[in-house]
Amino acid sequence: TFQAGMDAWFTNNGGRTYANNADVLLADAFNMDNPNAMPMAGSPVWQGGGLPPNDGFFDPNANFVGAFGLEDWTAGWSSFNFQVPVPNAVEEEVQQVTDYTLTQNYPNPFNPSTNIRFALPIRSQVTLTIYNTLGQQVDVLVNKVMDAGWHTITWDAANLQSGTYIYRIKAGEKVFTKKMLLIK
Numbered sequence: 001t002f003q004a005g006m007d008a009w010f011t012n013n014g015g016r017t018y019a020n021n022a023d024v025l026l027a028d029a030f031n032m033d034n035p036n037a038m039p040m041a042g043s044p045v046w047q048g049g050g051l052p053p054n055d056g057f058f059d060p061n062a063n064f065v066g067a068f069g070l071e072d073w074t075a076g077w078s079s080f081n082f083q084v085p086v087p088n089a090v091e092e093e094v095q096q097v098t099d100y101t102l103t104q105n106y107p108n109p110f111n112p113s114t115n116i117r118f119a120l121p122i123r124s125q126v127t128l129t130i131y132n133t134l135g136q137q138v139d140v141l142v143n144k145v146m147d148a149g150w151h152t153i154t155w156d157a158a159n160l161q162s163g164t165y166i167y168r169i170k171a172g173e174k175v176f177t178k179k180m181l182l183i184k
Contacts, residue, residue: 096149116141
């Protein structure tokens with residue numbers, strides 16, 4: 001019952017809902033490259049932004065509406081620390097690869113494109129080929145020497161019919177094969 005009338009409850013108890021994300025004055029919360037969800041000065045969720053209503057639900061002695069602090073925006077309600085790690089992905093992945101690997105494509109089933117991910121422990125000649133269920137070659141995605149590490153190749157099958165396809169990778173002296181399903 002509470003969920004159904006949640007908007008009305010909040011509106012009647014201090015108007016703590018916001019129709020627009022900009023009204024909350026977050027620094028840059030939706031920047032996927034470098035997110036910053038820190039409330040800016042004057043934000044209603046910032047410490048000191050206002051007093052909660054004395055309605056038995058909120059603590060009337062609190063000195064902020066939201067649980068956000070000025071330095072640690074989750075202070076007081078979580079041990080979560082909003083930091084985006086920026087590892088050197090190439091260096092990290094090369095260190096982790098100890099054997100040739102071919103993972104299941106993702107997504108699977110797919111429409112119209114999918115990602116094929118594989119790992120090379122050393123620099124190797126790689127051939128990645130797609131076949132139909134009759135064994136006919138329908139595409140060659142890679143045919144070159146590639147560096148050690150993890151690699152992701154995107155295959156676009158927009159011009160092909162729905163069905164099962166087989167992807168085969170030959171890397172060094174290893175050969176791996178897996179199935180995938182195109183559904184249109």
